[in-house]
Amino acid sequence: MxxxxxxxxxxxxTPVSPEVQRAMDRTILGHRSGAFSEIFAQTCEKAKYVFQTKEDVFILASTGTGALEAAVANVVEPNDKVLVLVTGVFGERFVKIAKAYGANVMTLKFDLGTTAKPETVKEVLQQNPDIKAVFLTHCETSTAVVNPVEKIGNIVKDTDALLIVDSVSALVGMDLKMDDWDVDIAVTASHKAIGLPPGLALVCVSQKAWKVIEKHKGPKFYFDLLAYRKKIKDRTTPYTGPVSLVYGLSKSLDLIKEExxxxxxxxxxxxxxxxxxxxxxxxxxxxxxxxxxxxxxxxxxxxxxxxxxxxxxxxxxxxxxxxxxxxxxxxxxxxxxxxxxxxxxxxxxxxxxxxxxxxxxxxxxxxxxxxxxxxxxxxxxxxxxxx
Amino acid sequence: MxxxxxxxxxxxxTPVSPEVQRAMDRTILGHRSGAFSEIFAQTCEKAKYVFQTKEDVFILASTGTGALEAAVANVVEPNDKVLVLVTGVFGERFVKIAKAYGANVMTLKFDLGTTAKPETVKEVLQQNPDIKAVFLTHCETSTAVVNPVEKIGNIVKDTDALLIVDSVSALVGMDLKMDDWDVDIAVTASHKAIGLPPGLALVCVSQKAWKVIEKHKGPKFYFDLLAYRKKIKDRTTPYTGPVSLVYGLSKSLDLIKEExxxxxxxxxxxxxxxxxxxxxxxxxxxxxxxxxxxxxxxxxxxxxxxxxxxxxxxxxxxxxxxxxxxxxxxxxxxxxxxxxxxxxxxxxxxxxxxxxxxxxxxxxxxxxxxxxxxxxxxxxxxxxxxx
Amino acid sequence: MxxxxxxxxxxxxTPVSPEVQRAMDRTILGHRSGAFSEIFAQTCEKAKYVFQTKEDVFILASTGTGALEAAVANVVEPNDKVLVLVTGVFGERFVKIAKAYGANVMTLKFDLGTTAKPETVKEVLQQNPDIKAVFLTHCETSTAVVNPVEKIGNIVKDTDALLIVDSVSALVGMDLKMDDWDVDIAVTASHKAIGLPPGLALVCVSQKAWKVIEKHKGPKFYFDLLAYRKKIKDRTTPYTGPVSLVYGLSKSLDLIKEExxxxxxxxxxxxxxxxxxxxxxxxxxxxxxxxxxxxxxxxxxxxxxxxxxxxxxxxxxxxxxxxxxxxxxxxxxxxxxxxxxxxxxxxxxxxxxxxxxxxxxxxxxxxxxxxxxxxxxxxxxxxxxxx
Amino acid sequence: MxxxxxxxxxxxxTPVSPEVQRAMDRTILGHRSGAFSEIFAQTCEKAKYVFQTKEDVFILASTGTGALEAAVANVVEPNDKVLVLVTGVFGERFVKIAKAYGANVMTLKFDLGTTAKPETVKEVLQQNPDIKAVFLTHCETSTAVVNPVEKIGNIVKDTDALLIVDSVSALVGMDLKMDDWDVDIAVTASHKAIGLPPGLALVCVSQKAWKVIEKHKGPKFYFDLLAYRKKIKDRTTPYTGPVSLVYGLSKSLDLIKEExxxxxxxxxxxxxxxxxxxxxxxxxxxxxxxxxxxxxxxxxxxxxxxxxxxxxxxxxxxxxxxxxxxxxxxxxxxxxxxxxxxxxxxxxxxxxxxxxxxxxxxxxxxxxxxxxxxxxxxxxxxxxxxx
Missing domain, CATH: 3.90.1150.10 (Aspartate Aminotransferase, domain 1)
Structure with missing residues (x-):
């Protein structure tokens, strides 16, 4: 029983609401059909609300780690100096991905159960003006701390570095003002506060970040954000989109807006x-x-x-x-x-x-x-x- | 949200389990098709377990009150003397239905919140050997009492009267031994302890009751139990069966058996x-x-x-x-x-x-x-x- | 596969559309809750469109035959003279139900595969001014003929008789103007052109019919239309309504309106x-x-x-x-x-x-x-x- | 309507069968829970049947292109010589991905609407014994040709090169004998002949390929097959798996086996x-x-x-x-x-x-x-x- x-x-x-579950049951449409493009474009537009942004939000067919890799793979070139603020397992994951992409990784580790300290970040950035990107975990799921994104955003914005935020287990559950807080790349995933099954990730990119991405060289294909940017204008994705999860996302974003x-x-x-x-x-x-x-x-x-x-x-x-x-x-x-x-x-x-x-x-x-x-x-x- | x-x-x-919900989503079959007959026959067979009976169990496309009416309309003829044990609203409903069918209704009313008293029933039956049927509410939903079906069954079995039990809000939630307790007609409905949406009722009839029903004269058609008995041999219903609810019932009975x-x-x-x-x-x-x-x-x-x-x-x-x-x-x-x-x-x-x-x-x-x-x-x- | x-x-x-299927998956509400009453009342209102009527439409938890019985049981008293126009099995069903209720049944049989002839009906009605009701099958499913409801309506309206139409397999698929064609009782069922699973029936009643029903005496309870009329004012049903089918009906009526x-x-x-x-x-x-x-x-x-x-x-x-x-x-x-x-x-x-x-x-x-x-x-x- | x-x-x-659709509606489980691990492990095991292999099959949360990238990113290092057999758009996609990863790409282009010629492949391989991998599109979706995988497998097996096959739009619809035909990496995706919504990809790897992958150096993380191999022993995925699509895959593989x-x-x-x-x-x-x-x-x-x-x-x-x-x-x-x-x-x-x-x-x-x-x-x- x-x-x-x-x-x-x-x-x-996380649990899926019955409304979202039913939305995902809709008959599968061709991913390049006009009918799907309509749904897709509306969904991308609605997603701006949850990132509190006027920038485009991109839909990836992957889980959260894929989106973390997208954030690294579009920015980091071999030997680039990057700073990762480590407050637990998901900070470490940024370290691993950045290293996989050949970065010269500096880490600032904070005691498990405590947050990243903005003042320390400030010092390190002052001493290392060549840092290309700062990686921060919004909610460090492994320890249950929430890091001070706004304060760190305030520091990073005055440098050349990008602030890249893993908001996978935070977005929609806690405040993240992409634009006002000067976040450069923020990523999240469907199976957290958004309330869908796993399999879809969202990425939002600032104008400052696009300048870096446009110049970036290095191996990337499935997660190449320029390809997504090019295709979003045509109301589609570069590769097949996760059609049924997009139906669910559309409904979920409606419910979030409504609340x-x-x-x-x-x-x-x-x-x-x-x-x-x-x-x-x-x-x-x-x-x-x-x-x-x-x-x-x-x-x-x-x-x-x-x-x-x-x-x-x-x-x-x-x-x-x-x-x-x-x-x-x-x-x-x-x-x-x-x-x-x-x-x-x-x-x-x-x-x-x-x-x-x-x-x-x-x-x-x-x-x-x-x-x-x-x-x-x-x-x-x-x-x-x-x- | x-x-x-x-x-x-x-x-x-009551709430519907996800297993049952999905079972009801199965593609609609023709109600006379072999594929549906197979499911239907198995479901009728499985239903015997919950009535603890070896008699046939009939599936009606109605809610509980329809099944109560079936119990009356197949037994009661104008001026028949019947005894209704009233412990609340649903006892009263039996009174109303029996009167609608012209019965000479005797009622035994018990204080709200208390149960029918077997000894009183015994006395009345002794004084009224011409009582054709005793109507009893197993769980009186309006007051939340459970009546002593077994004890009353023990009394009625030695008379010519039938014991007709409304087990709509009891069956599967509380013990009812159709055969061992000498219940003659027991009815229940899908949207109670069985855990389906409303729209399906179940009726079980003893051999003693069939003898009365076979002789019964009076207006009835949709709820004519002889028509159901005739058709169950062909693994079908006399009129269109509630196909999707039968799918759900089949799954629900599996879950009940499993527990x-x-x-x-x-x-x-x-x-x-x-x-x-x-x-x-x-x-x-x-x-x-x-x-x-x-x-x-x-x-x-x-x-x-x-x-x-x-x-x-x-x-x-x-x-x-x-x-x-x-x-x-x-x-x-x-x-x-x-x-x-x-x-x-x-x-x-x-x-x-x-x-x-x-x-x-x-x-x-x-x-x-x-x-x-x-x-x-x-x-x-x-x-x-x-x- | x-x-x-x-x-x-x-x-x-008939097949159920995916939209209707999903609508029926909505979480079960209490049948007396305000939230369900809202849905119920809107659905009853929307149902008027398909009957092309301004009269109330009642929702029964039964399949089509239950609704046919409702049409008989609320009108026919023992020995009432009624005329049944028989063009096949479902005309015969009206005969059986009317007889079960004690009617003095006149039948006009037409060759299988042909329709009822209005002129014959006219003659019979003239010769039998005491006919209380004329029973007509709109689409005789067994032979696939469609009977001329409008023409017969035109004849019956000038008599005291009621015109009772079984539009179970016709309504929504073929024209039936309840009000303009002077139909007195029309019934249909969910699993036909409306496109739901079986288990719900709809009944519509003219003012001329209500006058007869209000005076009617005879056994009826579950299908007592006066009970339904009384309760529809409170936006509910006399007994538990088929909640999930009502969800589906609501959506189906939207789709029908849209087309x-x-x-x-x-x-x-x-x-x-x-x-x-x-x-x-x-x-x-x-x-x-x-x-x-x-x-x-x-x-x-x-x-x-x-x-x-x-x-x-x-x-x-x-x-x-x-x-x-x-x-x-x-x-x-x-x-x-x-x-x-x-x-x-x-x-x-x-x-x-x-x-x-x-x-x-x-x-x-x-x-x-x-x-x-x-x-x-x-x-x-x-x-x-x-x- | x-x-x-x-x-x-x-x-x-492609269309999703109702059985698979309902399977995906199952309540979401934790991706690391024992209950999900059980389903996951059984599904991976069942997937071997469709690849006709005894090797492990890995489940990725991505669409087909992600799996193509996985095949490249785990094998190709900068300046590696690879041969891509191009019969249309999806052959070209292999070229693009391989170039993105720094490969020295040789292409053999065949006229659109015709297949790759095994004899030409043989010659090129003989002349270029340093080719590390041959990339072949099983069904070239853009032109609707099916390439002769078996024949090419027969040629490549005698070289040091790996045969990497994009069977995205072929597997389950046409024969692919991973083991017997000496395919080294084969990939497919959920939304093709497998009949699920998009969002899941499958990758199968030969022992010959593992030897190359184990030595491979280069940027990869989300698609790092060694991580998947490590985790499959624990009946799980390195990152969050696409839980609901796995439910669907499990059912789909049952239906395929049954047929x-x-x-x-x-x-x-x-x-x-x-x-x-x-x-x-x-x-x-x-x-x-x-x-x-x-x-x-x-x-x-x-x-x-x-x-x-x-x-x-x-x-x-x-x-x-x-x-x-x-x-x-x-x-x-x-x-x-x-x-x-x-x-x-x-x-x-x-x-x-x-x-x-x-x-x-x-x-x-x-x-x-x-x-x-x-x-x-x-x-x-x-x-x-x-x-």
Whole structure:
């Protein structure tokens, strides 16, 4: 009866709303047909809203890492000096990709669970005026921190460097003002706060970045952004577009517009605050201490000697049908992560917290049943000015 | 974003599982085609499991009331004496239908919120050996009581009367042993514990009942059970069958079999116990006091002078996306009812309870946030032998 | 690969468009919820367009025969004299239902394959001024004739009798002007030209009919039209409505409006003309000779001593995935019938004709491959003023 | 009514079967969850059947061009000598990608509409023993030829060069024996004969190719096949997999297995033969003269001074809802192409031919209506030994 039943609370893929699911069921159109071009062009146009930009937004048939590679492969030439701000696994991924493309990579590593420090970035840029690009992870999914994109944008804009932002697990869940914050390339993916299945990525490029890209030499084809720019004028993609995901994206962007980006951000923040309050009330420790540094799309929680996080995850999954993420790499076994982005209502996080209470009880962790819910509900009540 | 999002917690229609939803999307077949006959015949066969019977189960294209009418229209002739056990609105519905068909209706009314009393039934039957049929509501949806079908079956079987049971909101959620309990006609509908959309009803008939039906004279056509019996041998229906709902029923019966009827009953009972514990912990009053009388598929909760149930329902619906039912007829404004049948996991009732806590807080009802959840989780923990 | 692949060319159920299919996948709402009432009320309103009426249209959770019974059960009292115009199986069905309700049934039988004759009806009505109702089948699905509703309406309107029309397999496919043609009760069903799965029926009632219904006494409950009239004011149904089919109906009515009723009639007529031309070109004999009498929604074709229609149907089904209907009752084995109503494009009938050519070849019937297509295409070309 | 109605007859994307469509609607699972890993591993295993291989098959979240790039990016280093056999646009695409990766590209161009000549390939390889890889397009979609993969495989296997085959629009529609024919890398995509929406690609690699790939140096990340090989052992992908397309692929591979690859090849060939016969009967000229060179998945037809192919395509699309492809690059305006691959039944091609006849008539092209159908039906009859 409940084989397919689940509460998917990982930081992507995320649940798909029934509206988006049905939109994707539309009969497949030829990717070069006029009927599809119409849908495609409208969707690209609607995507500008979520990047808060007047620049074109490009649709790639790939998942997020493909879009990260696009950001590197169109900018970086062998021996180019680039600066990667590393706050976790996805910062490291930028390092790996940049190295794969022959970059001379400088890294600034920040303690896991903390954010990149703008002032340090400023110093490094001053000392290295030849840095071609700064790579920043907006939400570092592996640690659940949100990096200060605006502040770093403010610094990078006065240099020749491009600011390249991985907003895969942040965009739509947290504020990103492509234009106002002087971001040069921002990328995201379909299966995060946008609420589609995986397989589609979005890339947005500033005028400053285009100047670099136009001069760029180096191996690239599928992810060659100039090819996408050329074809978007004809309301199409250079290669076959992911037709059914575009249908879904079109609908998803309508739903996001209807809610309003700002309201969506507030919803994500409320849910984060509910999770954090519940976590504390259940005698658990948050991995990201600082409120400001805590992502609104994912929360990381520490294990301890009474709490085997992998055992907890197994119980949550098998006995309560709640799927949460574990730690990655160095954090494996040390934390677990609750994703709360995209098509998620505050009620859904209460369900997760209930399951968490039961599972903690089940492994003998010292908690009071109901304590997490009480704390989370109080946050919601305050938010609604109740009581 | 959340226009279509909801937690449907009324006593039917109920949520449809994704498996069943997809099953209904299958391409429409001709209702007389061999391919459909195959599916139809298998589905009828599988339906015997849920009635715990070896008799045929008939599929009608109607909702539950149509099936109630079928039970009357095939048995009752003008001036026949029938006994209706009335425990609420759906008992009254049997009265109305029987009167529409010219019956001489005796009613035994029991206080709302209590069950039919077998001993009283016994007396009346002894005093009225000419009673042709006894009509009983298995779960009286309007008050959330479950009537003692087995005990009444034990009494009626020794008379000439037929026992006709409306198990619309009970079957699959609570035990009904058609054969062992000597039920003569039992009916149910698709949109209750079976978990389909409305539009399909099931009717099961004992050999004792067939003898009466075969002699029956009176106006009936669409609901003429002899026509259905004749056609089921040819693996079809007398009139067009509800093809897509049959696809869904076939899948639903598979899922029910897979879980096991007994396990399903336990799940419904656990959920009932969780709701009742939460209700008490939230200083609310249950409409059905006696534990044994409390339905496992729906729970009724009283309003009071601090609790306007219609206001509560509005807040639950608008602010928390939880749809619960109000009272019907005499109970309108006096109770609200939480449906918990069909495709519902214990976690889902925790979501409902969370919403209830918040909504109660919002209208100023004196509760402690988290108290309902704590009580409900304790019930679940006990059930799992945790803690 | 092609297990589910088929061309469903029977006179109902009919293929469901992808738009309607997706509409029915919408999350189930409570049947008494405000959100559903909104959809329900709009749908009832939109349904007036297809009946070409200003009267209310009622939605029943049943298939077509249930609606036929509703038309009888609300009008006919025991011994009432009624006139049934019988042109085939569905005329006979009215006879059976009326008899089941105790009517004194006069029948006018017309040769199979011909229509009811208005002048005869006129005579009978003049001779029998006590006739309470005239029952007429709009499209007699079993023979593929279309009866002259307008002319008969013109006659009946000047009498006290009601004109009750079974437009199950006609409405939306052929013209029916409820108000202008003085029809008193018209019924149809979801799985015909409306293009939904089976399980929903529509009934429309004139003011003249309401006067009779209001005085009617007799057993009825599920199909009691006064109960429906009372509840439609509250934007709901007396018993649970078929929620998901209503979603589909709402979308289907939008698509019908978008095409325009008149355009839809022309499309059905074109397809009929294409079929008839092909049939002649393939040396087959039409069962309905007269062009005017030929239904636009279904075509019946005679077997002969070189053509075993049941063998042909088997080959069409098994080798060509085309499902056509056989003859019913007296016509079993003598004709086969091609349904062409609802969601059917002229191209689809060419597919059917191609399959028919191949299947005829396969059984050794003397035809020229391509001859049927040629004839059908010429009809279409003429219709488009090509060539 | 018919806005979404269409007959998609381009060489990809192709129609999606209802079974596959529903499979993709399954609730999204976490891409690292055990439940998804199970589905993923089974799907990879099932994919071996369609490549006729015992090697691993890798699933990429990209469309076909991404997979072509993967084949280049894992093999080619700057200045490597490679041979590209160019028979049209997709051969040219290999040239472009190889050049983007710095290869020293030799091209063998063959006249458009003809195939690569094995003997020429042999000579060139003998004269250039330092060729690292030979790139071959299995079905050259732009001209509708099928290249002799087996023969070329026979030649390349005795050299140090790898044979890299773009089987994007061929695999599953025409024979490709990865192992027996000594293909080293073969790639295909989801939206061709496999019958899914676009967004997923498959890559299969021989042991000979792995040896080259293991030593390969050069920029690659998202398409790094070693990363995929490493992760497939853990039943997962290096980056997020296209979850819903994998569900669809799993079902599609089941349907292909059920039909049997060989039967599927015959079906594609039959459909090709039907199209070619119809084309000739309609006084049109085939672009690929030689029968053996004609692809079974797409057919190209020449325009002439009485036949403006772009006008024809417009009429087919707008008046007959049939979408066919035009010519690409040099062939734009000179040919049109009918795709007939994947989820297509012989009946469907008759529909296309009917539409073509009507459209030709409409533009005044001298044809006899029905002639194309007659010819195509005769082919099918011969195939079935009818007549």
């Amino acid at each position: 409940f084989k397919e039943y689940q509460h998917l609370r990982i930081p992507g893929p 309003g980006l700002e309201n969506g951000f507030k919803r994500h923040q409320l849910i984060r605050d509910m999770v954090r309050a519940a976590v504390k009330a259940l005698n658990l420790e948050l991995f990201v201490q600082e409120e400001e540094a805590a992502s609104c799309t994912v929360t990381a929680i520490k294990g301890n000697n009474q709490l085997d996080v992998e055992q907890l995850r197994k119980i949550l999954r098998e006995d309560y049908k709640v799927e949460v993420a574990g730690g990655q790499q160095d954090l494996k076994g040390k934390i677990f992560r609750i994703g709360h982005l995209g098509y998620i209502h505050p009620l859904d996080i209460l369900t997760t917290i209930s399951a968490l209470e039961m599972a903690l009880k089940q492994i003998g962790y010292p908690i009071s049943l109901g304590a997490g819910i009480k704390a989370a509900e109080e946050v919601w009540c305050n938010d609604k000015n109740i009581g | 959340f226009k279509e999002y909801q937690h449907l917690r009324i006593p039917g229609p 096991g009827l007994e396990n399903g009953f336990k799940r419904h009972q656990l959920i009932r116990d969780m709701v009742r514990a939460a209700v008490k912990a939230l200083n609310l009053e249950l409409f059905v006091q006696e534990e044994e009388a409390a339905s496992c598929t729906v729970t009724a909760i009283k309003g009071n002078n601090q609790l306007d149930v219609e206001q509560l329902r509005k807040i639950l619906r608008e602010d928390y996306k939880v749809e619960v039912a109000g009272g019907q007829q005499d109970l309108k404004g006096k109770i609200f009812r939480i449906g918990h049948l069909g495709y519902i996991h214990p976690l889902d009732i925790l979501t409902t309870i969370s919403a209830l806590e918040m909504a109660l807080k919002q209208i100023g009802y004196p509760i402690s946030l988290g108290a309902g959840i704590k009580a409900a989780e304790e019930v679940w923990c006990n059930d799992k032998n945790i803690g | 092609f297990k589910e692949y088929q061309h469903l060319r029977i006179p109902g159920p 325009g009723l008149e355009n839809g009639f022309k499309r059905h007529q074109l397809i009929r003309d294409m079929v008839r031309a092909a049939v002649k070109a393939l040396n087959l004999e039409l069962f309905v000779q007269e062009e005017e009498a030929a239904s636009c929604t279904v075509t019946a074709i005679k077997g002969n001593n070189q053509l075993d229609v049941e063998q042909l149907r088997k080959i069409l089904r098994e080798d060509y995935k085309v499902e056509v209907a056989g003859g019913q009752q007296d016509l079993k084995g003598k004709i086969f019938r091609i349904g062409h109503l609802g969601y059917i494009h002229p191209l689809d009938i060419l597919t059917t004709i191609s399959a028919l050519e191949m299947a005829l070849k396969q059984i050794g019937y003397p035809i020229s491959l391509g001859a049927g297509i040629k004839a059908a295409e010429e009809v279409w070309c003429n219709d488009k003023n090509i060539g | 018919f806005k979404e109605y269409q007959h998609l007859r381009i060489p990809g994307p 049997g690859l060989e039967n599927g090849f015959k079906r594609h060939q039959l459909i090709r033969d039907m199209v070619r016969a119809a084309v000739k009967a309609l006084n049109l000229e085939l672009f690929v003269q030689e029968e053996e060179a004609a692809s079974c998945t797409v057919t190209a037809i020449k325009g002439n001074n009485q036949l403006d192919v772009e006008q024809l395509r417009k009429i087919l699309r707008e008046d007959y809802k049939v979408e066919v492809a035009g010519g690409q690059q040099d062939l734009k305006g000179k040919i049109f192409r009918i795709g007939h691959l994947g989820y297509i039944h012989p009946l469907d091609i008759l529909t296309t031919i009917s539409a073509l006849e009507m459209a030709l008539k409409q533009i005044g092209y001298p044809i006899s209506l029905g002639a194309g159908i007659k010819a195509a039906e005769e082919v099918w009859c011969n195939d079935k030994n009818i007549g």
